[in-house]
Amino acid sequence: MIILQICYAGINIISKLAMQSGMNPLVLLTYRQIFGTLAIAPFAFFTERKTRPKITFTVLIQIFVCSLSGATGNQIFFFVGLKYTNPTISSAMANVLPAATFILAVIFRQESVRIKTKSGFAKVTGTILCVCGAMLLSFYHGHTIDLGESKIHWPYVERMIKETNPTNRQGKCVLGSVLLLLSSFAWALWFVIQARLSVKFKAPYTSTTLLCFMAFFQCGLIAVISEHNVAAWSLKSTIRLVAALYAGVVCSALTFSITSWIIQRKGPLYVSIFSPLLLIIVAILSWALLHQQLYIGTVIGSVLIIIGLYAVLWGKSKEMKLEDHHNMEKPTIEKPDGSHIIEEKDDMELQITNIK
16 A cells, blocks of 8 residues: 555656646546556456456446546546646645545435434544645645755756746646546546446456546547647657656556555555555655645645545444444345345445355
């Protein structure tokens, strides 16, 4: 999980440098999808060719919708938001995801609020704290925190900082923060849709390959419409090539494989607990490499989001334990292979529980 957070920190820093060099975020995103497709496809072919369910038209439609929200919408909002803000704010906003998922799950009636219970109260309180923290990040900076000057001097970065136009910085930062918040909600919407897809189509590598491939055409179409200059698609610049390859191979293929392996052994909550570590790593790297200042508003907003994150996770963990205890008392249905299933689940993360 620590390696995973370092990988995600890398995409925040490298992508920011690529966009500061003039790379269009939509072009970067298009390259990410095609490189991600090429990197994940071998895993899908060799690990799921014998167990892959039939790919029906309904499954393709669901994957298409997943690609619109989880890849195209989420990543367009994220990369454009990152362009207008900085890696520290983008990492902090990512911690809003559990709260955003809870809100959408309630809207789609896949979860109930149950505010009178401890778990329900924790999730509602955590969601409110996350939203307050996100608002603080968006609209308040405050005084800078004196951390001293980094002794790491990267000539390329120093040249990019001098060439960056600071005009209307505050207005763009607010817009970027709003886009990052929308990115979290688009990602949460993908969770809601993916929860249903994963029950019908249990081939995660294949579905991810198809998702990235569809997103390549979606992002490519939007990028071509917005960017007509052929030179903007060039990867001759080293930082642009590294950013495109890193985003596709590391942050789409490698991190997906690691996350799937960890979730299988430790569960989804274990993965979520480590997300604030990304914020710490990115804040340190931004100060050391990009010479970015840290503001009081950024720190307070980030702390509120992290407290809200753990409140939502605590409530979710307590709810899952109660749900598991309740399911153990229910009659199970025996399958031909000797396993049992419990149906009638309302929680989007626990729609079917397999008990050996």
